[in-house]
Amino acid sequence: MKKINVKGRIIGILIVAFVTTNAFLIFLDEGEQVDRKSYINEWSKTITYDLFKKMDTKAVFTSEETEPVYFNEDVGSFNEFLVEEGDTVSEGDDLYTYDVLNYYQEEARLEGEVSRLEEEIDAIEDFIDEIESYRVPDPPDTNDNNSSPFNNNSGTSDAPPPSYIETEYMKEEKMAEQETELAKQEAMLEMVEDQLDQLQDEGDRITVTSAFSGTVSEVSEDLESPLLTLESTNLVLEGTIPEQERKEIEEEMVVEIxxxxxxxxxxxxxxxxxxxxxxxxxxxxxxxxxxxxxENPSEELLAGYHADLKITTDESLGVVTAVEKALETDENLYAWVMNAEGILERRDIETGIEEQGLVEILSGLEDGEWLAVEPKDEFRNEAIFFTPLHTDDLRVRQMFKMERQSILTYGLLGILSR
Incomplete structure (x- = not known):
């Protein structure tokens, strides 16, 4: 009969009982009197980084400006086109000719148009002088906020005044807008004066010239309005966004194309x-x-080409950043911080912009702090943590090059510390 190993069975039962009892005691340890340890095999470090929030959309290239050219049949009879579709024209180039029906009526009309354009040009020049002479206050005077010649706000004085930089930008923007309008009106005046000179010199036939530089995109052979359509050679991108995203974008945002x-x-x-x-x-x-x-787009671009856009709707520069997978969500967002004392610390945080797995930390973390990532079931607040030993990072040979006395000293210190 086979002899039963009673001693072995007793030892096995004792081991199982020991493990079970300790597990049970830990389970009942509401006061956390038993030291617990957390094994961390993946961690990450917070860094200072620039983050951007971007919106994806699409757009198509088109001419920056379109200029229709009209012919009034009441002033004469159309004679001929002097351009074709696809032709490039500059200011002053001939477009078409027509024969005058009533010399004196047409002369009066052209003279009236000259006077009107001259008055508009004078008004624009006066406005430009007013803008140039306006001194942007620094700091802005809230009482004089509405006295700016380029302030388009019609609201009450309760509205906060624009900053110095914003006001200076508004001034430059309004200047550029008025100078563009001035150039356009001067080109129109030159065109009308040229028609008046032709009428007074030749008497019956007038050649209409262009007040616009661009390409002839349409010619109305049946003389329907507009007679010609000119498009500028400068290209812009045009697109649309849904109403859900309208509030997220505004002018002057940077766009990747x-x-x-x-x-x-x-x-x-x-x-x-x-x-x-x-x-x-x-x-x-x-x-x-x-x-x-x-600015300076490629010459290979053509009207009608499509483009993918990324609009930068928000940015945070030089902010504390953490990887997204190092953050946890319960009732509030938090992270497990591996502090310098070797303790795992649960810390509540607030976040901002997210970009490609990186998250802006508004509060709760500082630059250079270590965060536990995996395994999450090992994370316990105020637990001692330990990490794997990376033997590749150890300089084993240098350990054995130490003096015998040093090895003995450090060994004894290790034993005594236990």
């Missing part, structure tokens, strides 16, 4: 965002038009 057709990438600026949708329908989301301008 990618043209798949050419594998071309550049940047631009959001120059306009409409406050009114293209169409209004009850059962359909409204879409709001926007425009993006570029």
């Amino acid at each position: 990618h043209v798949p057709e050419l594998e071309y990438e550049t940047t631009g600026t959001l120059t306009s965002v409409d406050d009114y949708p293209e169409e209004v329908e009850l059962h359909r989301s409204s879409r709001y038009p926007f425009k993006v301008s570029m």
Whole structure:
């Protein structure tokens, strides 16, 4: 008969009882009197970084400006076109001719147009002088906030005054706008004066010249209005965004541009965002038009090419950042911090912008702090943590090059510390 190993069975039972009892005591340890340890095999470090929030959308290249050219049949009879579709024209180039029906009536009309344009030019020049002479206050005087010639706000004086930089920018923007309008009116005046000179010199036939530089995109052979359509050679991007995203974008935001057709990438600026949708329908989301301008775009770009856009709607520069997977959500957002004392600490945090797995930390963490990532079931507040030993990082040979006395000293210190 086989002899039963009573001693072995007793030892086994004692081991199981010991483990079970300790596990049970830990389970009942509401006061956390038993030291617990957390094994961490993956961790991450907070860093200072620049984060950007971006919105993806699409747009198409089109001419920056379109100029229709009209012919009034009441002033004469059309003679001939002097341009064709696709022709490039500059200011002063001939477009078409017509024969005058009533010399004196047409002369009076052209003279009246000259006077009107001269008055408009004088008014624009006076406004430009007023803008140039305006001194931007620093700091701004809240009592004189509405005295600015380029302040378009019609609200009450309770509105906060714009900052110095904002006001200076508004001044420069209004100056550029008025100078563009002045150049346009001067070109129109030159065109009308040229027609008047032709009428007074020749008497019956007038050649209409262009007040616009661009390309002839349409010619109305049946003389329907507009007679000609001119488009500028400068390209802009036009697109629309849904109403859910309208409040997220505003003018002057930076835009990343990618043209798949050419594998071309550049940047631009959001120059306009409409406050009114293209169409209004009850059962359909409204879409709001926007425009993006570029500096020195590629000459290979053509009107009609499509582009993928990334609009930077928000940014946080030089902020404390953590990887997203190091953050936990219960009732509030928190992270497990591996502090310098070797203790795992649960800490509540507040976050901001998220970009490609990185999260802005508004409060709760500082730059250079270590965060536990995995395994999450090992995380316990105020527990001692330990991490794997990376033998590849150890300089084993140097350990054995130490003096015998040093090895003995450190060994004894290790034993005594236990």
